[in-house]
Every structure is written in C-alpha cells, then in structure tokens.
Amino acid sequence: MTALATALADESLGGRVWFYTNYHCNLTCSYCLTESGPKVARRELDRATVLDLAREAKDLGFSQIGITGGEPFLVTDLPELLAELAGVLPVLVLTNGTLFQRALLDRIAPLGDADVSLQISLDHPDPVANDVMRGPENFRKVVEAVPALLALGIAVRIATTLEDGDADDLPRLCILHRSLGVGDEDHVVRPILRRGRAETGDMGVRARYLDLPPELTITADGAFWSPFAPTVRGGSLDTDLLLSRTVRPLQRPVDAMITVLSGRPEGADSTLNIR
Ligand code: SF4
Numbered sequence: 001m002t003a004l005a006t007a008l009a010d011e012s013l014g015g016r017v018w019f020y021t022n023y024h025c026n027l028t029c030s031y032c033l034t035e036s037g038p039k040v041a042r043r044e045l046d047r048a049t050v051l052d053l054a055r056e057a058k059d060l061g062f063s064q065i066g067i068t069g070g071e072p073f074l075v076t077d078l079p080e081l082l083a084e085l086a087g088v089l090p091v092l093v094l095t096n097g098t099l100f101q102r103a104l105l106d107r108i109a110p111l112g113d114a115d116v117s118l119q120i121s122l123d124h125p126d127p128v129a130n131d132v133m134r135g136p137e138n139f140r141k142v143v144e145a146v147p148a149l150l151a152l153g154i155a156v157r158i159a160t161t162l163e164d165g166d167a168d169d170l171p172r173l174c175i176l177h178r179s180l181g182v183g184d185e186d187h188v189v190r191p192i193l194r195r196g197r198a199e200t201g202d203m204g205v206r207a208r209y210l211d212l213p214p215e216l217t218i219t220a221d222g223a224f225w226s227p228f229a230p231t232v233r234g235g236s237l238d239t240d241l242l243l244s245r246t247v248r249p250l251q252r253p254v255d256a257m258i259t260v261l262s263g264r265p266e267g268a269d270s271t272l273n274i275r
Pocket residue numbers: 025026027028029031032033034035036037069070071095096
C-alpha cells in the first residue's frame with residue numbers, strides 16, 4: 001500500500017481535493033479569509049487544468065472534488081465545468097447563494113441529475129444581523145435560492161460561520177433551514193477563522209496547521225494544506241501553509257502533503273471543527 005493510500009484509508013488525509021476556481025466575489029464579507037470582493041485579482045484556475053487534475057486525483061485514489069473561491073459561480077463556464085467534473089468524482093461547491101436568478105438556475109438545471117452538491121452560507125436567522133456580516137440582500141437571496149435549487153433536484157447544504165462560538169441564535173437558524181428543506185444532517189456550523197479579513201478585523205479563532213483538517217487544495221498559486229490555507233491579507237497571499245508551487249503532476253503536491261503528514265505528532269487530530 002502506498003503512503004497516500006494508507007493516509008486516505010486511515011483518514012489522516014481527507015479524500016476530497018479542493019480547487020480555488022477564482023478569488024473574486026460579488027460580496028465583501030467582514031470575515032472573508034481571502035479578502036474577496038468585486039475588485040480583487042481573479043487568480044482563476046482554468047477549466048482544463050481543473051479537469052485534468054480532477055482526473056489525476058481520481059486515479060490516485062481521492063474520492064471527491066471540492067470547488068471554492070471567491071464566488072465560484074462568477075466564473076463564466078462554471079455550470080459546464082461542474083457537469084464535467086461530476087463525471088469524474090462527486091462534487092461539492094461552496095457558494096454564497098446570491099447569484100441564482102432565473103438565467104443561472106436554467107443553466108444549472110442539468111446538475112439535478114449529476115452528483116453535485118452546493119454548500120450555501122447562511123449565518124443568522126435574522127436578515128439584518130445576517131446581512132451586516134455578509135452584505136445587503138444576502139439573506140433574502142439565499143432563502144429564495146435554496147428551495148429553487150432543491151426543486152431542481154440539486155442537493156443543498158447550509159454552512160453557518162459563527163463569531164467566537166456564539167450559538168444563541170442557532171436554534172432559530174435550524175428552524176429556518178429545516179423550513180427551507182435542508183435537514184440537520186446538511187447543516188455545517190464552524191467558527192470564524194482568524195485569517196484574511198477576519199484577522200484584520202480582530203475576529204475569530206487562531207488556528208495552527210494541526211487544527212485544520214488536511215485536505216489537498218489547489219489554487220492558481222500552488223497547492224496548500226487545507227481549503228482554509230490559501231488566504232489573503234493586505235492583498236498578499238499567505239504562504240505559511242503552502243505545500244508546493246508546482247501542482248502538475250498532482251503527485252508532486254501529494255508527495256509534499258505526505259511528507260508534512262508524516263512529520264505530524266502522533267495523535268495530532270484537528271480540534272476546531274473547521275470544515
Ligand atoms: S466569505 Fe465567501 S461570499 Fe463572503 S466575500 Fe469571501 S468569498 Fe465572498
């Protein structure tokens with residue numbers, strides 16, 4: 001058994017390979033790890049690269065693909081890329097859920113028959129409190145988008161990011177996501193991570209690399225330890241959790257990941273529930 005196969009089998013390495021399709025976003029959330037916004041550098045990964053690396057990931061034994069950014073649905077051909085990726089491995093897409101107007105819903109309708117799930121951010125059961133952190137109309141757009149996506153047959157998860165573990169409003173938020181058609185098993189709750197804009201704004205919990213579940217993450221700038229690693233602060237990419245500038249062949253960053261994994265202290269499991 002190879003070191004990679006062993007790491008995947010004993011789950012010391014996550015089975016999902018993440019791709020940052022882009023870094024720009026239509027929102028400017030106050031805790032954004034990547035300082036994303038409408039005017040930042042796009043840093044896009046092109047469609048052919050993502051597809052090639054996803055096929056390599058499957059051949060190496062990985063079991064899932066994750067897509068994140070930035071807001072992935074700002075990438076022009078994302079629906080077509082997702083359809084192709086789903087033919088390789090199951091796909092999870094992280095999205096702010098604000099772009100699903102009729103035209104985009106029509107384009108992604110075929111994904112209802114594909115193995116593609118969307119994870120949509122929703123932080124608070126009250127529109128005002130939610131939108132203070134994430135932007136105007138965010139709440140309304142999300143609560144409209146979720147039932148529309150489910151009606152297309154597309155699986156939806158809700159991700160809630162909390163400041164300092166403040167869970168007082170969680171019961172009402174859970175009532176809301178259930179009313180939208182998303183069950184408790186598809187609700188992810190995690191703390192704000194003190195990187196990117198959250199660090200500038202003095203928010204969130206500090207995490208060492210040992211606190212972040214290892215999941216190989218590919219960006220236009222290289223391969224990283226976790227999808228929470230290729231963060232941006234003051235306009236500059238953080239490279240403290242960079243594994244390799246080279247991403248092709250995928251075996252190169254995989255080898256770097258295995259080297260770091262093998263140097264971790266015994267029993268050093270992630271502790272902050274950051275997913
Ligand atoms: S947290 Fe997500 S939705 Fe908010 S600005 Fe960053 S990338 Fe965009």
